[in-house]
Amino acid sequence: MKKLVLTASVLALIAGAAAADTVRVGIAAEPYPPFASPDAAGNWVGWEVEIIGAVCAAAELECEITPTAWDGIIPALVSGQIDAIMASMSITEDRMQTIDFSDRYYNTPTVIVGQREIQIDATPEGLAGRVIGVQVSTVHQAYAQHYFEAGSELRTYQTQDEANQDLVAGRIDATQADSIALDAFLASPEGAACCEVKGTVANDESILGLGVGVGVRKGDDALREAFNRGIAAILANGVYEQITAQYFASSIYGE
Amino acid sequence: MRWGWIPRYAPLAAEGLWRTIWLLMLSVIIGFALAVPLGLAQAAGPFWLAAPARWFCTVIRGTPLLLQIWLLYYGLGSLFPQFPWIRQSDLWPILRQAWPYALLALSLSYAGYEGEVMRGAFKSVPRGQLEAGRAFGFSRFATFRRIWFPQALARALPTLGGETVLQLKATPLVATITVIDIYAVASRVRQDTFIIYEPLLLLAVIYMAVAGLIALGFRMVERRFVRGLG
Amino acid sequence: MIESLLDLWPGLRASANLLALEPPGWGGNLLRGAVNSLIIALGAFALGLLIGIGGALGKLGGGPVTRDLLAVYTTVVRAVPELILILLLYYAGTDILNQLLALLGQRPVEISGLAAGIGVLGVVQGAYATEVLRGAIQAVPKGQIEAARAYGMSPVQVFRRVTAPAMLPLALPGLSNLWLIATKDTALLAIVGFSELTLETRQAAGSTRAYFTFFLAAGVIYLLMTLVSGRVFGWLEARYRRGQAGARA
Structure with missing residues (x-):
């Protein structure tokens, strides 16, 4: 003692x-x-x-x-x-x-950003079979778990930067996040080269808040x-x- | 204390635990397979083999594993866009996953620490025994396989058991590169339910149980092995 | 000379610019992080030593309850991943400390990140230090301690004049290993958001997307820290082993 x-x-x-x-x-x-x-x-x-x-x-x-x-x-x-x-x-x-x-x-709205060369949209059907990255402990993780986990593979990152980085590296097909945070990424040379906005996800206030x-x-x-x-x-x-x-x-x- | 979440997450937890255990076992096997030549090169190799082996062990042991994992995963990943052919290669389905990087980082780390242990173990075998082997007409390889290696292993086993527990304790770091091990499952419980301490406490108990099993397993192997030598 | 080397490969110059000590280079941040890492490692090592001395003496000379408690402490800490201990102690530690202070009739305090980091890693270090020091104390010949007692020295005097100096050379290799673990374990505090070298590196890498450059640079800094401290411990060992006729590790 x-x-x-x-x-x-x-x-x-x-x-x-x-x-x-x-x-x-x-x-x-x-x-x-x-x-x-x-x-x-x-x-x-x-x-x-x-x-x-x-x-x-x-x-x-x-x-x-x-x-x-x-x-x-x-x-x-x-x-x-x-x-x-x-x-x-x-x-x-x-x-x-x-x-x-x-x-x-x-x-601000929630969007899906994905690889330029693939055809996807911001729906569970459009993302079926794809790999989606989200940041841990965010509404986006909760939303993706609820709507996309059944048909797609989810990867959870400690930071949105790291999810974006894996999008650049090509390890994931798409990421879901806040539109403004992703705008900043798409304005960077790496982001502009690889990726584009694929659409806004259907709103669900009970998850997205x-x-x-x-x-x-x-x-x-x-x-x-x-x-x-x-x-x-x-x-x-x-x-x-x-x-x-x-x-x-x-x-x-x-x- | 709230434990109602357990049934819901039990299947996920079983998957996570299995992933932790195979990452541990594979990385220990691969790491040890690398550690033997690393130790041998340092104990008896010519300078041009001993020096790189020593450097490898120094670098691995001198830097945090977390940093090594991130360097391998995000560092290498950041170089991919400069080499577009990587995505067309046959290896891409593997390079896309996170677990190969986790396995590589854990194996290299184990090799670095155990290379040092094996160096000491190889050196501690009395030279007379090796010379006796040669005198019996054993080839160099037979001397190594039948005398040098078993003796060194017997000396290294107690240390290897402890090091394997340390390796188990290092595995949760792979959760930071999206590998879903048992630690990542506990994090998910925390995020979904906002229960902080209970998942961590259960996790601690699970790791203690696995650590206990490892210690027990090594003790059994040790007993058999040492008796076999005697 | 350096200039012409940098021109050999365009990526090299870009890396050098990113690592420059003055903004817009991120080298200053990395060094600040390295200093924080060193401070935490030193603090945790010192706290671990204090706990280790108490723990070793308790394990060797304490009553059955003390021994059992210490056995639980060292077993748990050595079997549970540091990451989990850090999370548990980091969040629960503040609560427990304030409840403890309330018991003593003191006002609650706000724990700075630095103190929390030192406290958490110190508790982890303490468990390993307990084992290292216990082994070293046990290796001191019983006769020396009995002789000191026979001279009428108090237990504290015995420890300070005989046990401590005699065990130090035996404990140094283990302690040097612990110090290396302390420097590397500071990296785990990145996960609880403490701005030591690894987190600073991650921030710089995330902001510039030059992941490879920054992680490699941080690796070099850690390696320098461990190599230099390895030398210091080697020198200490050589120094303390002199004049220790009977001491063999």
Whole structure:
């Protein structure tokens, strides 16, 4: 016991108590351009990173961006390593059993991108017998498991970048993901050379959710309200449009 | 504790466990087959064989397996577009899969660690025994097959058992390149159900059981083998 | 000279540009990651040693309950994949630590990623260190320890003046192996999102699609770390073995 106490206090020492009122906003530690990715200088940049800054400023929250493994980001929130998730996480029924969400701050369609030389579309029949890559723990994985797994082979990747990479390498025929994330990939020379949009998948709100929101711990209503205020404020005062215009041709807030 | 998910995922888990076990067995066999020449080259080979063998073992042992797996899978994959003929080749159906890269990485890793073990084992066999073999008129190969190798193996067996458990512990890394082993199945349970600790705990128990079986198996082989030598 | 070498093959120059230390090169990120890896490895190794000393003494001289608990600890850690231990300890560890602090009447703390990484790998290292040190302590001739006791030294003095210096040369090869495992195990923290060398490499590779270049570069950095530390341990072994007439490994 003595040893345990010693270890605990040593750990507590190195851990250091961070300022209690800082909100640690978890983003995915894996690059997800154009929403959040590290640049060569080690800074996180992208649309979502700027939105985090703007929402926190509008809600008068002191936020600290905390990169966290995507695959474990909900456990990290629940166990208290972070206080909020702003990592392009869709608001779904399944997740709402474990965490709460703010109002949405963007919503974009889900598409299938595939090899240029093959004929496929975004339906279970069109993808039958093909190999489809999806990112782990995403609504796309859930959707593909529900609609495509019966007839196609699914491969699960830790990051969307790696799924895209295997599309370039030719190991998979198609990938399902958010249209904007895939637009960025198709704009790259490798993406343009190999692949094209094959279509938008039929919407299923029970799986694909109601857009992207801020995830907070269950019952953390004060923080959720604060994020709602911040989102409403930047939508009203034009900051949201300003940031969006720097990245995208049209609004991504959705209907 | 919530365990209601078990029946639903049992078939998937059985498949995953089977994949883990054959990856382990195949990589141990291939790795050991490579380790013998690697060890021999270092223990008794000429410089031009010993030096590359030593370098191979140093590089494998000096870098993380996770990195080796990613280098083989994503690194090689990123070179594919430069060579379009690869997709037309007969090997493409295999190169498209993830498991060949996993098997290759695990085998090379085992070879690297066991090459070092076998080097020590070959060196520890007294020279007099080899000379005695030659004096009996054994050919070089017969000396190796009937004296040197069995003696070295007997010395290496206890270490090999431990190393094989370490190899088992390394297998979940292949889940990061889309191979669906038992670890990947547990991850899927976590994603589908948002239950975090229970699948991980069950997984820990499964790995402990397999590790125990490996230790037991090696002890039995050891007992037989050493008795046979005596 | 280097310039003309780079011109030999166009891919080489592109790789060199990607690895440049200043942005737009990603070399700076890789080095920062390498420093983080080293810090974690050092911290985990030190924590593992502390746990290992306690564990070895407990296994050798503790009561039956202590021994059983320690046996469970070392068996579990040595049979369960590090990846799973890291996930379990990373998520559950924070909870447990805060409950422990609450028991002691302290305020909960926020665990930094660095501390969590060190703690998790340290617990793993501790199990192996326990076995290494137990073996080394057992190999110290009983007579030396009894002689020290006969001189009236307290148990702490016996350990500090006799057992520790006598076992160190015997433990060094095992410890050097543990250190190598510590440096390589830091790569596993990439999977829980800690920005050490492997994750930085993955980010750079994902952003530039130059997977081969970056994974190869990271491999070279890891290899340098292990080769240099191998030399250091070799030197330590040579040094401590001097003047140890009876010590043979």
